[in-house]
Amino acid sequence: MTLSPSTMAAVRASGAVPQAEYLLNVENVRKEFPGVLALDGVQFRLKRGTVHALMGENGAGKSTLMKILAGIYIPDQGEVYLKGLPIRLKSPLDALENGIAMIHQELNLMPFMTVAENIWIRREPKNAFGFVDHGKMYDMTAELFQRLNIRLDPDSHVRDLSVANRQMVEIAKAVSYESDVLIMDEPTSALTEREVEHLFAIIRDLRSQGIGIVYITHKMNELFEIADEFSVFRDGRYIGTHASTDVTRDDIIKMMVGREITQMFPKETVPIGDVVLSVKDLSLKNVFHNISFDVRAGEILGIAGLVGSGRSNVAETIFGVTPATTGTIAINGKEVKVTTPNQAINMGMAFLTEDRKDTGCLLILDILENMQIAVLQDRFTKFGFVQEKQITSVCQKMSETLRVKTPNLEEKIENLSGGNQQKVLIGRWLLTNPKILILDEPTRGIDVGAKAEIHRLVTQLARQGVAVIMISSEMPEVLGMSDRVMVMHEGRVTGFLDRAEATQVKVMELASK
Structure with a gap:
């Protein structure tokens, strides 16, 4: 029988909770979202007075499980035991009242x-x-x-x-x-080295008081310094648990990335042309430093890195969202100043942002309005009037080319699936006929079929001579689609890997330097 949060809280307050082997025990938990199986029968066990690190790539299911433990999500199946007693948490307040607190990223x-x-x-x-x-x-x-x-x-x-x-x-x-259980999700992503030392002192003190701490991090050095045990998740599945003293850094990386590249990455070898975009010593104060790279016509440059590496910030700076503090940007060999997105668009750039709902889609507008917005004042306005028939025809053809599943262009974009929303945003930028296309997490949160279609489209653009920058947290996507991979860590470039030499292990090593 699963106890209600209120019953569990009463038992906990009475002091009658049995001394179970594990403070927290998760068994066979499954959680599915539309088009995404986030957790597939996972397990997790936390002992009293220990720091248990939860490891895995972005999208491995770590945060989903923690949100279940924090009462934010309710599992589709499986059991959660707190001090040996089964419990089902229905809200964050339930979790807090039962001694589980979470510090979100x-x-x-x-x-x-x-x-x-x-x-x-x-x-x-x-x-x-x-x-x-x-x-x-x-x-x-x-x-x-x-x-x-x-x-x-x-x-x-x-x-x-x-x-x-x-x-x-x-x-x-x-x-x-x-709290008896404290969940920390990337707690050091914004801390200096001295502040990290202070945090670790706090964690050690809490551990000595018998508190169990779940610690989510991508930083290997933190794992070996502060964690007693670690568990690895991959693609929503539980891989294994080990004492931190029993394994090496390479062992952990292999557990995290041990999967094959599939056929869903239709990369073609196309002629690589001249340098289209050249970035030299680009810096943004307190964010990233001395970033330098070139992208050529027909080339797909993948940018990899963990949370807080600065990948998206670099893309935003190139596109003029946050103008650089120092450094230069050159297009076709000519140095340019890019201080606004409008300037970037006029220079032949396009930028698909990381978060389609917050910074991409205009959710209250329809598909036509979302797709036409980047070119409305340029190619399709005459004497101050919008040429509605012409722009509607062009958007309809783009929608058909990208196979957007919708009854018509008047459908509100918020009613589309994530994959179809992403196609509309890509269509928006393709209408600008870009020479440089920056894609930040182009397939985040969309189903496998839509991912494959977007990958085919990116390959087509490269074949047409577009210079593509692809930022992705999914390592198979970076390796499967890129001609070269630039790896970042904490605001700096840590290395470049050609397609032939790039492996998941090598990228992870550079990303956690």
Whole structure:
């Protein structure tokens, strides 16, 4: 019988919870989203007073499992046991009340509230009149910070803090729940080396108190420094668990990337022409440094790297979203200044952004409006009037070419599947007849069939002489589609690999240098 969160919380509060072998035990958990099997019968076991690292490539299923444990997702099947008792969490509040706290990679603080207000929200101490006792809340926060050796003013506003200090507030908030299980998702992605040392000191102290910590990271050096055990997931499946003292860095990499390239990557050998785009010593303050590379006509340059490597930031800078601090960009041998996306488009560039919903699709508009927006004021406007018949005809042909599954162009784009939304966005940029096409995560979150179609389209464009930059977190996609691979780590280029020499292990080694 699976206990309800409230029953489990009552048992936990009574102190009658049995001393089970594992603090947390996940058995045969499955989770499926439309078109994506995120978890396929996985297991995970966390012991008291240990740091258990969860490893895997982007998309391996790590975050999905953690969101199940944090009450954000409900599993389709399988069981979760907390201190030996079965439990099904239906909300993040359920998880917190039962001693499971999660620090997300995307911080969830409220910027216009104080640090103390963020930590004790919904649990504020009240005075005799039922109002929030701000003095007591300040003292509680100060005491918590002293315990964790965090030097922040409880009355400061979150909006005025650095990302690193916001991370510390998130950690303090999680600890304030007196949690038995603490989940940390890429907690050091925004921290300096000194701040990482401070975080590790906090983790060691919590571990000594018997708290179980689940630690998600891509950084191998962190695994061996802080973790007692690690588990590897790959493609939504559980691969294995080992003590960190029993394996080497290469063992872990092989467990993470042990799969074959399939036929869904229809890469062709096409003539490679002259340099179209040349980037020299490009830097963006505090983000990436001295990035240099060339892309030739007909070439597909893959850019690989882990979370926080700066891949997307480089693409945005080249396209003028965030102008560079230093460095140069040249197109066809001529140095250019790119400070806005409109300038980039006029220079023959196109940019498919990483997040189609937030920065790509205009969800309340239809397919026609989404597809035509990049060329509306250029080729299809005459005397200030839009040539609607002409642009509709061109968009209809593009939709048919890309096999967008829709009854008509008047369908709202939000009603399409992820793969068809992506095709519409690609169609938007193809209408500009680009010479340089930057694709950031072009197949993220779409089904296998749509991925294969997009890969075929990219191959066609390369055959036509378009210079393509493809950023992807899926290593088989990078290796299967690229003529060369540029690897980044923490804002710097760590190496280039030709197609013939590029392997998953070599890319992972460069990505975690």
